[in-house]
Amino acid sequence: MADVRFLDATRVFHGAWRPAVDGVSLDVRDGELLVLTGPSGSGKTTLLRMLAGLEPMDRGSVLIGGKDVGRTAPDKRGVSMIFQGFALFPHQSIRENIALPLTMRKNSAKSAAARVQQVAELCGIADHLNSKPDSVGYDVRQRATMARAIVRRPEVVCLDEPLAGSGVPLMMRGRSPIAALQRELRITTLYATCSSIDAWTIADRIAVLDSGRVQQLGTPAEVFDKPATIAVAQFLGQPGMNLVTAAVSDGVARVGGLAVALTSTQASTLTGRRVVIGIRAEDLAIGAEADGIRATTVLVRDTGRDYLVTARMMVDGEESDLVVRHASGPVPAKGESVVLGVRAGAALHLFDAGNGVRLPD
Numbered sequence: 565m566a567d568v569r570f571l572d573a574t575r576v577f578h579g580a581w582r583p584a585v586d587g588v589s590l591d592v593r594d595g596e597l598l599v600l601t602g603p604s605g606s607g608k609t610t611l612l613r614m615l616a617g618l619e620p621m622d623r624g625s626v627l628i629g630g631k632d633v634g635r636t637a638p639d640k641r642g643v644s645m646i647f648q649g650f651a652l653f654p655h656q657s658i659r660e661n662i663a664l665p666l667t668m669r670k671n672s673a674k675s676a677a678a679r680v681q682q683v684a685e686l687c688g689i690a691d692h693l694n695s696k697p698d699s700v701g702y703d704v705r706q707r708a709t710m711a712r713a714i715v716r717r718p719e720v721v722c723l724d725e726p727l728a729g730s731g732v733p734l735m736m737r738g739r740s741p742i743a744a745l746q747r748e749l750r751i752t753t754l755y756a757t758c759s760s761i762d763a764w765t766i767a768d769r770i771a772v773l774d775s776g777r778v779q780q781l782g783t784p785a786e787v788f789d790k791p792a793t794i795a796v797a798q799f800l801g802q803p804g805m806n807l808v809t810a811a812v813s814d815g816v817a818r819v820g821g822l823a824v825a826l827t828s829t830q831a832s833t834l835t836g837r838r839v840v841i842g843i844r845a846e847d848l849a850i851g852a853e854a855d856g857i858r859a860t861t862v863l864v865r866d867t868g869r870d871y872l873v874t875a876r877m878m879v880d881g882e883e884s885d886l887v888v889r890h891a892s893g894p895v896p897a898k899g900e901s902v903v904l905g906v907r908a909g910a911a912l913h914l915f916d917a918g919n920g921v922r923l924p925d
């Protein structure tokens with residue numbers, strides 16, 4: 565096993581107007597499950613492919629276990645890469661699927677069989693080796709995917725959207741056997757996903773990418789509680805954070821009936837005269853404050869547990885939508901006027917509207 569270090573890793577595809585991966589410096593700890601997340605096209609796959617040696621680097625370097633592998637052939641890097649979906653061949657048994665990386669390298673049949681058995685036992689699927697992937701459950705299929713990834717004893721495993729297209733329902737995805745197995749095996753793993761929910765539930769640490777750059781690196785709680793940029797705030801959470809632009813005068817940001825006093829450090833850090841106030845849906849309440857934000861309900865969605873109410877407000881002549889998680893009390897009808905207040909004790913997030921960076925708390 566090994567740690568991984570990207571230093572200024574950069575990849576510019578021919579004809580592209582900006583780098584796909586743009587000066588990424590990132591340390592992945594030995595034995596860690598690091599989730600790379602961010603919107604589609606943010607550079608997750610390209611970064612993994614650079615680590616695996618499948619994509620050249622235009623600048624920067626990548627080190628595995630302290631060794632620069634820039635000139636090391638992909639099959640000598642000790643990186644195992646699993647692409648989208650479970651990627652198990654349906655017509656082959658689980659035994660054959662796990663053995664594939666060995667048979668492709670012409671290992672002797674005897675040693676391959678012994679290694680497959682060993683890995684299957686390690687992954688808790690020895691009883692299913694003769695089954696076809698479609699005839700076993702979700703848990704076994706994920707474990708078989710991981711078994712195939714580690715059969716050649718890699719130093720690092722890369723999983724690129726392993727659940728995409730797998731038909732795994734969202735409610736099951738948080739209970740990830742891949743993540744559970746990774747914790748048992750403690751093999752350094754990079755896991756790319758567009759799903760902030762997957763990232764939140766399985767990661768030791770999350771790296772949020774946007775436009776090829778790492779926006780923030782931290783534990784799920786750190787990143788969720790204190791998003792470093794507007795891009796991270798928008799991306800993480802279901803629904804994403806409400807963001808409202810407010811003008812600042814005399815150290816106070818005002819929008820609708822909402823007034824937020826900036827600390828002196830925040831005021832001196834601000835590069836312009838506008839902030840973006842971030843409020844999570846669960847931190848807003850309907851009809852809580854007479855001096856709250858006046859808005860009109862435009863959409864009400866029943867989640868089964870509560871309601872997500874979208875209310876439209878006008879800010880400087882422009883429409884802006886806020887989503888409120890509404891768990892109790894009368895549900896407003898579409899078209900109804902409402903007043904939105906910030907719940908007592910709720911965390912408000914302040915960002916510099918000029919550069920999108922979080923203001924110091």
Ligand SMILES: Nc1ncnc2c1ncn2[C@@H]1O[C@H](COP(=O)(O)OP(=O)(O)OP(=O)(O)O)[C@@H](O)[C@H]1O
Pocket residue numbers: 577578580584585602603604605606607608609610611757758
């Ligand atoms: N082979 C390629 N040639 C040209 N451009 C590419 C190539 N591969 C990726 N890109 C571009 O590089 C950027 C990053 O793509 P990448 O696939 O790494 O992002 P991603 O975050 O993994 O997205 P997704 O989640 O959709 O897979 C995108 O703008 C994409 O269009």
